[in-house]
Amino acid sequence: MKETILELKNVHIHYPISIGTVRAVEDVSFSLYKGEALGLVGESGCGKSTLGLSFLKLIRPPGRVEKGEILYKGRDLLKMSEGEVRRLRGQDIAMVFQNPLTSLDPLFKIRDQFLETIKYHRGDIPRDEAIKMIEDILEKLGIERKRMNEYPHQLSGGMRQRIMIGLGLIMDPDILIADEPTTSLDVIVEAGFIDLLNRLRKKFNLTIVLITHNLGLVAEIADRVVVMYGGRVMEIASSEDIFGNPLHPYTKGLINCIPNIELEQEKLVTMPGNPPDLVNPPRGCRFEPRCPVAMEICREKTPDLIDYEGRKIACWLYRG
Ligand code: SF4
Numbered sequence: 329m330k331e332t333i334l335e336l337k338n339v340h341i342h343y344p345i346s347i348g349t350v351r352a353v354e355d356v357s358f359s360l361y362k363g364e365a366l367g368l369v370g371e372s373g374c375g376k377s378t379l380g381l382s383f384l385k386l387i388r389p390p391g392r393v394e395k396g397e398i399l400y401k402g403r404d405l406l407k408m409s410e411g412e413v414r415r416l417r418g419q420d421i422a423m424v425f426q427n428p429l430t431s432l433d434p435l436f437k438i439r440d441q442f443l444e445t446i447k448y449h450r451g452d453i454p455r456d457e458a459i460k461m462i463e464d465i466l467e468k469l470g471i472e473r474k475r476m477n478e479y480p481h482q483l484s485g486g487m488r489q490r491i492m493i494g495l496g497l498i499m500d501p502d503i504l505i506a507d508e509p510t511t512s513l514d515v516i517v518e519a520g521f522i523d524l525l526n527r528l529r530k531k532f533n534l535t536i537v538l539i540t541h542n543l544g545l546v547a548e549i550a551d552r553v554v555v556m557y558g559g560r561v562m563e564i565a566s567s568e569d570i571f572g573n574p575l576h577p578y579t580k581g582l583i584n585c586i587p588n589i590e591l592e593q594e595k596l597v598t599m600p601g602n603p604p605d606l607v608n609p610p611r612g613c614r615f616e617p618r619c620p621v622a623m624e625i626c627r628e629k630t631p632d633l634i635d636y637e638g639r640k641i642a643c644w645l646y647r648g
Contacts, residue, residue, distance in 0.1 A: 367550030558614030
């Protein structure tokens with residue numbers, strides 16, 4: 329029996345702007361199970377990063393979670409006080425952001441950035457014990473302990489990324505959210521990162537949410553995939569199903585765009601059209617203007633996310 333650690337129920341996230349309201353996330357529901365790696369994928373602007381921020385109540389005003397519940401171990405994060413959520417961040421749910429060079433403070437040694445994090449969450453831990461914790465985590469990350477005495481600019485991109493993960497893991501959280509964690513890495517370092525994340529996952533029994541447009545990365549790490557488009561969930565299925573037998577026309581489009589080195593492709597395949605305007609989204613299915621198999625009903629009504637052959641899908645093609 330899978331244990332649900334985080335559950336989203338009908339989450340809507342809106343940003344009021346001068347010309348209307350950006351409906352960045354609309355009616356998103358899914359569960360995250362303990363110990364799994366979940367990929368949250370879609371093109372830029374599909375709402376995946378916004379949704380990830382909401383897991384830690386980090387949506388900046390004027391943006392707000394308009395409706396819905398985000399339940400961490402059964403308690404609604406949105407109803408917790410700022411103090412409670414602050415304690416939760418890093419200690420229970422940690423986030424690794426996109427660019428390690430800008431996320432690490434250039435003025436402080438790596439050791440001090442770790443000490444600051446430990447002190448913030450557990451001021452009662454003596455310094456020598458905290459140093460031991462840092463040494464342990466660096467060892468798990470494959471970084472020599474003496475490197476803790478260096479500044480971020482003295483480390484390579486891959487090492488900085490590992491430090492970011494270490495800062496996320498130092499308090500032994502239940503959930504690690506990684507938002508585009510390999511954007512600034514070259515392919516060799518990215519391969520090392522995938523290996524590291526898979527090893528850490530086993531070692532820490534970690535639950536991972538991987539937010540990315542890099543489907544190759546998702547294929548290597550995720551057990552399940554949530555595909556988002558225009559702020560809505562289009563399909564949720566196992567990695568095997570998403571990559572081996574995608575059903576939703578948008579998922580099929582995304583998979584088609586993955587370059588295949590075994591085929592002699594002269595050009596990269598792209599999906600025609602642009603993501604929808606989220607101030608005035610299409611009335612029916614948000615993918616309808618770009619969908620090659622759209623029907624009349626698709627223009628009129630939004631398909632709900634329904635159970636279909638072991639997966640969840642929001643598409644009129646699968647409504648019998
Ligand atoms: Fe295409 Fe219609 Fe399915 Fe949307 S609901 S993906 S427009 S077939």
